[in-house]
Amino acid sequence: MATKPLEIEIKNLFVKAGKTTILNGLFLKVKKGEFITLLGRNGSGKTTVFKSILGIIKPFSGSVIISGTAMTGAAVRAMRLKTGYVPQYFSSENDFPITALDVIAMGKNKKQAIKWAGEMKLGAVVHKPFGALSGGEKQKVLLAMALSREPEILLLDEPNLNLDMKAYGDFMALVEKMKASLNLTVIHATHLAGHIPKSCKRIVVVKGGRIIMDGPKDTILKTKNSGEIIYG
Ligand SMILES: Nc1ncnc2c1ncn2[C@@H]1O[C@H](COP(=O)(O)OP(=O)(O)OP(=O)(O)O)[C@@H](O)[C@H]1O
């Protein structure tokens, strides 16, 4: 049976925590090879969209469908193997006995880990305990781990956190290179309209747990009162 081309489809998704509605009827379609940015203020629901795609949280109703398959049970586990995820927050105790290289290697194998550590210019720190790294170095390790899986889907939740402008630019250049060679699907989230990478052409604005704007970057950012609509 021919496998369907990878397409992520979120249909009328509701996520609740107690009486609080976090995602409020969210629809989103992302085609194979697309690079989109979820843009929205703090608390709008961006991270919850990632957690829903990854099956980390259960929806109240609605569904996540990837390549025509609803993401439940074994399908979620299979999808995770094809997905690189860089979470927004990650902490570890300083005495946690694992080196930076070990963390990167959790993504795939050690050979790939060494390659991606080099690409991320982590050579000088890879044998240090992960907990001893600076915030930016930890962030780079997580990015290297995600890329070392050579994923089909890359989920980047505010990857600029902790990175200086140079490191962020280097990382995005790597993402673009990989995207071009592997036709990677990238979903990137940020609350900063000024941090949307050049190669990202589509912006999806999240507000109050639903999508309120979706279209070409220039159209969205040039919409009259876009700042007020997105952040107001
Ligand atoms: N387990 C939970 N219980 C209660 N409220 C929650 C829970 N998880 C998320 N929320 C709330 O849902 C809303 C959306 O959270 P989410 O982390 O998805 O936002 P975000 O857009 O990623 O924000 P940020 O830009 O700050 O990262 C927030 O108001 C948050 O407080």
Ligand SMILES: [Mg+2]
């Ligand atoms: Mg978030």
